[in-house]
Amino acid sequence: MKNRKKTAVILGATGLVGNELVNILIQQQNYEKIHLLVRRPPDSHDPVCEVHVVDFEQYYSYRELFQVTDVFCCLGTTIKKAKSKEAFRKVDYEYPVEAAKMACESGAEKFLMITAMGSNPKSRIFYNQVKGEVEESISKLTIPSIHIFRPSLLLGKREEFRFGEKIAEKASILLNLIMIGPLRPFKAIEAKNVAAAMASMARTGKGGVNIYPSHEIERIAIENN
Template identity: 50%
Template sequence: MDVAKRKALIVGGTGLIGNQLLQLLLQSEAYESVIVLIRKPLAINHPKLIQKVVDFDDLDNGEQMFGVDDVFCCLGTTIKKAGSKEAFLKVDFDYPLQVAQLAKENGATQFLIVTAMGADRHSRVFYSRVKGEIEEALKRVKFPSLHIFHPSLLLGKRNEFRFGEKVAEIISPILSPLLRGKLSKYKPIQAKDVAQAMVRIATDNRKGEFVYEWKQMMSDGSVK
């Protein structure tokens, strides 16, 4: 396919990673249009941007929304913010899976998702287990290309206070240089670096299932 004519869809485009990703995709010459599914309209205009305000509990199977090449999923919440495990599951499992299925039916060939370091469907930790379960469910959708991103703690400016991220921001300059070799996957990472890796990897357009930890996200393109 002509790389100059790719169409992207983003879910979670208002979040810490998603917002950076949206800006990068709009700037990228590889994409002719960027559809963003959102709950409330964004205060930005761009000739390539198509905003679709949707109810994630009632998504239409429309080519207008899902007729794209690449889907970028940065959806996520916390149990505290969602209010219950059930509500968390909706955002971190049900919505990503439904978006994936609708996009696949409409011809999408690449799915890129941010889950988390430690994602494991056998984990005793609910958060890590859900992240692992969505990864397994997405593998069953069988996209030609499935790219899974495993950040440790995210760094970047957000409007709400999150204790873990604040601590990471403070200790990161001391801790990060000590986390070498196999421990590098624990390094906190800037949301912008995750977003940049997603765009770089999407435009590489390689086939298969891939998982990216800190080292691969921060590499200059030689993805293993």
């Protein structure tokens, strides 16, 4: 039914993209309930949102929360923040795959997730390899509609200060001015545009596995703004 109210789960709701996504979904009023799975509670939230402070090591015990129409996965970290490759893989591979499996078991209609530009399971770069592996694993599941977003460098206000990313962000803002033609796919992108694109594709009836490179994400966000 076109006007049926939906329900959703958002993982990584307090992150850079996740926070923007929560705000957009609240404004659109297409969901009667949005479950936020977080490590720590947000400062505030709308009544439509139900906050669940979860222990991701006991992830499967929250499987009942995945009985929703749409699951948004905005989880992601860096090796520096995670402290080790093993810890990074747990956040960027194990948690999203477990979430997708629970979504599949619960009959969710859509699974929408963020990976990264350069995702490739055969990459020699560990970061890109893990991102590619998580895409590959989730794409094999029988969820009716899977949407994978591959943004370039994300621009926006982060909760934590990352010196290297802050320098790269400032440089990217200047470089974006000359990123035209064949360079356009490499432009840095605003986190709010990634969130807008995710929200937009959640409203479509498009099925199968769909992958969106960064410039396509920006196009979707602009066209549906």
